[in-house]
Amino acid sequence: RKTKTLEGKTILITAGPTYEAIDPVRFIGNHSSGKMGFSLAEEASRRGAKVILISGPSNQVMDDKRVELYRVTSAKEMLEKVFQFYDNVDIAIASAAVADYAPKEVAKEKIKKNDDSLTIELVKNPDILRTMGEKKSRQFLVGFALETQNEEENAKGKLEKKNLDMIVLNSLRDEGAGFKNNTNKIKIFTKTERKEFELKSKDDVAKDILDFVEGQLLK
Numbered sequence: 001r002k003t004k005t006l007e008g009k010t011i012l013i014t015a016g017p018t019y020e021a022i023d024p025v026r027f028i029g030n031h032s033s034g035k036m037g038f039s040l041a042e043e044a045s046r047r048g049a050k051v052i053l054i055s056g057p058s059n060q061v062m063d064d065k066r067v068e069l070y071r072v073t074s075a076k077e078m079l080e081k082v083f084q085f086y087d088n089v090d091i092a093i094a095s096a097a098v099a100d101y102a103p104k105e106v107a108k109e110k111i112k113k114n115d116d117s118l119t120i121e122l123v124k125n126p127d128i129l130r131t132m133g134e135k136k137s138r139q140f141l142v143g144f145a146l147e148t149q150n151e152e153e154n155a156k157g158k159l160e161k162k163n164l165d166m167i168v169l170n171s172l173r174d175e176g177a178g179f180k181n182n183t184n185k186i187k188i189f190t191k192t193e194r195k196e197f198e199l200k201s202k203d204d205v206a207k208d209i210l211d212f213v214e215g216q217l218l219k
């Protein structure tokens with residue numbers, strides 16, 4: 001079996017959380033560690049792809065020096081970085097957990113605890129993946145869906161609405177799946193296919209995802 005199965009392909013991968021500033025010391029974030037995206041980037045690079053990895057704040061380190069790693073903080077920065085490269089990639093995989101909302105205004109100074117309650121107005125962030133779907137031409141576009149209920153229905157809805165070629169579903173109802181863990185349990189959907197996988201390490205999940213992508217590219 002050929003090992004450099006992605007030779008000649010350029011892959012863009014997003015990873016990690018985004019942090020949306022509230023004031024100079026606080027932010028709205030989420031539990032994403034970046035592991036899933038880093039595993040995908042390493043595996044794609046091992047298969048010979050040119051890899052562009054755009055990650056939100058994460059403690060993950062990239063040992064593979066061939067991976068082009070860009071670190072960003074907020075959803076807006078991630079969007080900007082993604083579209084610096086998007087036109088020229090063959091495959092894009094969005095594994096980042098992007099904040100759907102951000103504070104409308106970022107306080108210039110640290111907010112003082114003077115009041116018994118505090119309201120922070122949030123406004124919708126750009127949907128990076130949806131924008132990728134709208135601008136899709138040559139790219140094979142893969143999204144993720146992180147769900148807690150009506151998982152399959154929601155994932156298929158995102159596949160459709162965001163104009164994706166494939167979506168990877170992980171559910172927080174499955175033990176060992178989703179955030180932080182070194183393991184994940186996924187289901188993959190295309191418009192016509194559905195495949196369920198066992199719980200395994202994120203490195204092995206990355207192999208399953210890229211095997212599936214390669215299978216789709218041959219069709």
Ligand code: PMT
Nearest residue numbers: 033034035036094097098127128129144145146178179180
């Ligand atoms: O980083 P780890 O700790 O290893 O955890 C991995 C993971 C759980 C974060 C990962 O496997 C995962 O599920 N990533 C997607 C998380 C998510 O935000 O899912 P979602 O269903 O809310 O979003 C759907 C898709 O739209 C995702 O591909 C997301 O990247 C994208 N999106 C969402 C909102 C937004 N404003 N812009 C986006 O691009």
